[in-house]
Amino acid sequence: xxxxxxxxxxxxxxxxxxGSLEPELMMQLAERNxxxxxxxxVEEVRRAxxxxxxxxxxxxxxxxxxxxxxxxxxxxxTWAYLRKCKAQGVVHTEPFFDPQAHTxxxxxxxxxxxxxxxxxxxxxxxxxxxxxxILSFLRHLSEEEAFATFEAALPFGDKFIAVGLDSSExxxxxxxxxxxxxxxxxxGFKAVAHAGEEGPPSYVWGxxxxxxVDRIDHGVRAFEDERLMQRLIQEQIPLTVxxxxxxxxxxxxxxxxxxxxxxxxRGVMVTVNSDDPAYFGGYLVExxxxxxxxxxxxxxxAKQLAAxxxxxxxxxxxxxxxxx
Ligand code: HPA
Ligand code: ZN
Numbered sequence: 386x387x388x389x390x391x392x393x394x395x396x397x398x399x400x401x402x403x404g405s406l407e408p409e410l411m412m413q414l415a416e417r418n419x420x421x422x423x424x425x426x427v428e429e430v431r432r433a434x435x436x437x438x439x440x441x442x443x444x445x446x447x448x449x450x451x452x453x454x455x456x457x458x459x460x461x462x463t464w465a466y467l468r469k470c471k472a473q474g475v476v477h478t479e480p481f482f483d484p485q486a487h488t489x490x491x492x493x494x495x496x497x498x499x500x501x502x503x504x505x506x507x508x509x510x511x512x513x514x515x516x517x518x519i520l521s522f523l524r525h526l527s528e529e530e531a532f533a534t535f536e537a538a539l540p541f542g543d544k545f546i547a548v549g550l551d552s553s554e555x556x557x558x559x560x561x562x563x564x565x566x567x568x569x570x571x572x573g574f575k576a577v578a579h580a581g582e583e584g585p586p587s588y589v590w591g592x593x594x595x596x597x598v599d600r601i602d603h604g605v606r607a608f609e610d611e612r613l614m615q616r617l618i619q620e621q622i623p624l625t626v627x628x629x630x631x632x633x634x635x636x637x638x639x640x641x642x643x644x645x646x647x648x649x650x651r652g653v654m655v656t657v658n659s660d661d662p663a664y665f666g667g668y669l670v671e672x673x674x675x676x677x678x679x680x681x682x683x684x685x686x687a688k689q690l691a692a693x694x695x696x697x698x699x700x701x702x703x704x705x706x707x708x709x
Contacts, residue, residue: 389684390673393691394708396477396698397470397658397669399602399625401521401551402459402501403450403483404661405466414452414461422452434664439583439634440553442664450486459500467508467516469662473670476708477698478514481521481549484534494534498541517699519577521549522565524557531565539572546699547575549602550592554584559591566596575599575699577625582636586610593622600625600697605636608644614653623654623697628672630660640679649686649693656694 408430415422424430436442453459463480470478487497501518508514520538522531535548548569550562559578566576580592582603589607592598593616604624607613617624626645630636637643648655657676662668667675673690676682695708 386677386682386684386687387670387674390670390677390687390691391474393474393688394476394695395474395669395691396479396656396694396700396708397475398479398600398623398656398694398697399481399627399658399660400466400478401446401481401483401661402463402466403453403486404446404665405469405480405663406449406453406462407465407663410462410465411449411452414454414458418452418454418458420452420454422448434633436634442634442661443552446661446664447486450483451490453487453497454492456496456500456503459497460504463501463504464507466662467504467512467514469668470508470514471512473668475669476514477516477695477700477704479517479519479546479698481519481551483521483523483551484538485523485526485530488534488537494537495541498538498544502541502544515700515704517546518544519547519549520545521551522562523552524550524561524579525553528562528565531562532568535565535569542572542574545574547577547599549576550578550580550596551602554579554582554588558584558588559596563595566598570597577602579603581606582631583634586613589613599623599699603627603631603636605631605644608648614648614651617654618652621654623656623693624648625658625697626655627658627660627665628675629665629667632675633665640675643676643680645676646680646682646686649689654693654697655690656697657690658694 408427578592579602581589600623
């Protein structure tokens with residue numbers, strides 16, 4: 386099964402670059418930049434990765450991101466992830482980055498974008514892995530701060546394709562960001578948003594109707610709302626689902642309770658993704674294998690999920706046809 390999954394042409398549509406920071410690179414960059422971390426060893430870092438919910442994880446994720454300071458750091462981080470893509474048969478990726486996690490610490494946005502873009506260009510040229518970057522707003526901050534971030538990023542508007550929305554979901558519904566999403570769409574960007582991870586189905590409705598997103602990130606709680614399920618199926622709205630993330634953050638108590646395959650069999654356009662692979666115990670292939678081990682994912686289902694990931698990507702139709 387592992388070999389079968391490896392050779393499928395796959396796109397990854399939900400992966401936070403800061404969440405691909407492996408403990409080894411984190412320690413290396415902490416040393417290089419003289420950043421104090423509350424860990425002495427890689428093992429200690431790994432032992433700290435026990436989460437009971439999304440906020441637990443986010444606190445550790447932002448702390449880890451503090452070692453990223455220079456253009457070279459952002460490039461090294463992105464390059465390490467792209468090599469994983471190459472090794473796992475990921476032919477195309479649409480990663481997120483969280484500019485505000487860095488600008489809030491005084492790192493200029495151009496340092497972040499230039500570093501990431503450098504590695505993405507190299508990934509295309511040297512590894513044959515194509516990519517479109519997604520600029521994600523932190524939803525626990527204000528819409529004014531999102532606007533300021535978007536304005537600061539606009540001079541680099543050719544380096545990202547879409548805007549997204551992540552961080553603490555509960556208490557920060559989509560409508561909080563209606564204006565800035567309207568502005569981004571008017572400027573020609575695509576839009577995606579995390580919704581229905583910890584938040585209720587109403588947040589998925591809000592992301593669709595108010596933010597007018599092209600895809601929903603996570604969206605697993607849509608399963609609780611039959612009318613919403615019908616809409617997702619009818620309109621073939623993609624959900625970028627992240628199985629290992631969902632069990633690590635206790636969205637599902639165990640993988641055997643995950644509803645991804647039920648959604649797939651009902652005709653929802655679901656895809657498999659790794660979210661924050663360095664924190665949740667695996668990259669894309671490990672996420673597919675977790676479904677195989679706990680839920681008996683079949684080759685036919687794996688093939689369908691891989692095809693969905695290409696279909697749900699922002700690639701032009703001519704490129705999609707090469708992979709499906
Ligand atoms: N949810 C919300 N915010 C995030 C996540 C996530 O899974 N990963 C990184 N930021
Ligand atoms: Zn995510």
